[in-house]
Amino acid sequence: MRRLHHPVPYVPEGEFRRSILKVYHDTAANGAHFGKNKTLHKIRTRYFWPMMYTDITNHAKSCILCAQHNPRRQKPPGKLRPIKPPEGVWQLFAMDFHGPINPTSQHGNKYIISLTDILSKFVVTKAVRDNSAQTTVKFLKEDVIAKFGTPRCILTDDGTHFTSALTNELIKQIGATHLYSTPYNPETNGQVERYNSTMDAKNRRTVESTQNRLGKPITICHIQL
Numbered sequence: 001m002r003r004l005h006h007p008v009p010y011v012p013e014g015e016f017r018r019s020i021l022k023v024y025h026d027t028a029a030n031g032a033h034f035g036k037n038k039t040l041h042k043i044r045t046r047y048f049w050p051m052m053y054t055d056i057t058n059h060a061k062s063c064i065l066c067a068q069h070n071p072r073r074q075k076p077p078g079k080l081r082p083i084k085p086p087e088g089v090w091q092l093f094a095m096d097f098h099g100p101i102n103p104t105s106q107h108g109n110k111y112i113i114s115l116t117d118i119l120s121k122f123v124v125t126k127a128v129r130d131n132s133a134q135t136t137v138k139f140l141k142e143d144v145i146a147k148f149g150t151p152r153c154i155l156t157d158d159g160t161h162f163t164s165a166l167t168n169e170l171i172k173q174i175g176a177t178h179l180y181s182t183p184y185n186p187e188t189n190g191q192v193e194r195y196n197s198t199m200d201a202k203n204r205r206t207v208e209s210t211q212n213r214l215g216k217p218i219t220i221c222h223i224q225l
Contacts, residue, residue: 011049020047021059036060064092064153067177085118091152092118092179097131097161113139115151124148133164140170153177 011017024042025033036057044052060066064086086092099111109127113135116123126143128135144151154171156162158180171178 008044008046008048011047013049017049017055021056025056025059025063026065033063033066064177064179067153067179086153089117089120089122090149092155093151093153094118094155094181095136095162096156097159099131111135115139115144115154118155131159131161133161133166136161136164136167137170145174150174151176153179155179155181157181 025039040056095115104110108129111128111131114125
């Protein structure tokens with residue numbers, strides 16, 4: 001017997017389409033953060049729009065909660081783009097190194113490491129000598145966790161200082177999730193990139209007018225983006 005298909009309403013691109021994705025993936029009652037195939041089945045029996053499968057796949061891949069709690073079945077690091085915006089502060093942070101900066105400070109500092117809260121734009125920065133994994137771990141322990149608490153998710157590029165076993169072991173120990181932006185596409189990690197551009201201009205002016213030259217931790221630009 002031929003199966004009859006009931007017509008479903010067409011959903012134009014916009015806020016209503018995004019709301020449907022949230023309802024049938026994110027909410028406990030309807031979505032419960034199931035995978036893309038189950039989410040697709042739920043939505044396509046009720047609505048239709050072109051490229052529905054692609055939109056649902058991207059939405060599921062960018063879900064922070066799914067990245068935190070679902071076991072990995074593919075080789076890490078997974079590159080996620082775009083990243084779904086967080087729902088509160090201290091949930092998703094972008095971390096990056098800026099440098100090398102010329103001239104090097106009198107204390108040998110030639111890089112700036114930054115951690116930016118994506119939602120509040122709050123930034124923690126420090127002038128450091130190198131961009132190694134050891135420096136990354138020390139910054140997270142001493143300048144972030146000890147002072148402000150444990151971040152929930154950290155977004156970085158796939159530089160070796162971030163993909164190293166040392167860095168990922170610390171992130172695993174504190175119970176955070178490590179997300180990766182795509183290489184050569186810095187807009188995925190855009191908060192830090194914009195901050196670095198601002199820091200570069202400010203640093204040049206500071207170096208020209210002072211003798212300190214990044215000798216102390218940077219605090220003046222923590223919330224200025």
